[in-house]
Amino acid sequence: MPISKCPQKSEPLWKGWDQKAQKNGLRHQVYAVNGDCYVGEWKDNMKHGKGTKIWKKKGAVYEGDWKFGKRDGYGTLSLPDQETGKYRRVYTGWWKGDKKSGYGIQFFGPKEYYEGEWCGNQRSGWGRMYYSNGDIYEGQWRNDKPDGEGMLRLKNGNRYEGYWKRGLKNGSGRFFHLDHGQLFEGFWVDNVAKCGTMTDFGRDEAPEPTQFPIPEVKVLDPDGLLEEALAMFRKTQEEGD
Numbered sequence: 001m002p003i004s005k006c007p008q009k010s011e012p013l014w015k016g017w018d019q020k021a022q023k024n025g026l027r028h029q030v031y032a033v034n035g036d037c038y039v040g041e042w043k044d045n046m047k048h049g050k051g052t053k054i055w056k057k058k059g060a061v062y063e064g065d066w067k068f069g070k071r072d073g074y075g076t077l078s079l080p081d082q083e084t085g086k087y088r089r090v091y092t093g094w095w096k097g098d099k100k101s102g103y104g105i106q107f108f109g110p111k112e113y114y115e116g117e118w119c120g121n122q123r124s125g126w127g128r129m130y131y132s133n134g135d136i137y138e139g140q141w142r143n144d145k146p147d148g149e150g151m152l153r154l155k156n157g158n159r160y161e162g163y164w165k166r167g168l169k170n171g172s173g174r175f176f177h178l179d180h181g182q183l184f185e186g187f188w189v190d191n192v193a194k195c196g197t198m199t200d201f202g203r204d205e206a207p208e209p210t211q212f213p214i215p216e217v218k219v220l221d222p223d224g225l226l227e228e229a230l231a232m233f234r235k236t237q238e239e240g241d
Contacts, residue, residue: 070098181209189232
């Protein structure tokens with residue numbers, strides 16, 4: 001009795017070509033249509049693992065971790081300097097979903113940078129900002145601005161310790177005029193001190209002490225003034241939220 005065998009089914013050629021075209025593992029220099037270049041690891045046709053991408057339009061370079069096609073993990077973003085042509089670091093730290101999230105350092109200029117927490121590409125949480133004019137802010141951030149409790153130390157040594165809202169002094173706080181040897185304790189609304197008390201604070205050791213003693217000031221309605229300041233502060237909070 002003759003034995004018949006069924007012929008094996010052959011897969012279309014395009015399936016084999018497609019499998020060879022799938023990017024998995026380490027690849028050397030994969031170019032996009034717009035000229036962007038990526039060197040690194042892939043998974044299921046997406047950037048995944050360690051890799052470096054160069055954006056042709058801006059010349060930006062990212063070196064670090066990737067997850068399913070997005071920057072995710074620890075990495076460094078650099079940009080070419082317009083004057084020298086050399087690359088300078090812009091951000092070094094953690095990423096999530098292609099955005100700065102977690103702890104990282106952002107360089108805004110040669111003498112201006114931020115180190116602290118990020119969320120969704122914005123400074124959020126605890127952080128310290130070094131400004132180009134010599135001022136330093138350390139404290140809480142929200143929506144890329146000082147918000148919460150923090151301290152601003154000016155270049156001349158004077159400092160403010162207290163509460164902030166939307167990048168402005170809002171709430172109770174203390175301002176140390178170390179150059180004059182005086183301390184102001186009071187309440188602020190949008191960077192304006194509404195009420196408080198000024199006392200001498202180390203006047204003998206101050207580099208530029210005040211020439212005259214602080215005069216006694218009598219407010220006719222201190223409770224009313226304080227209540228007005230509190231009402232303004234609550235209004236700004238509601239508008240901000």
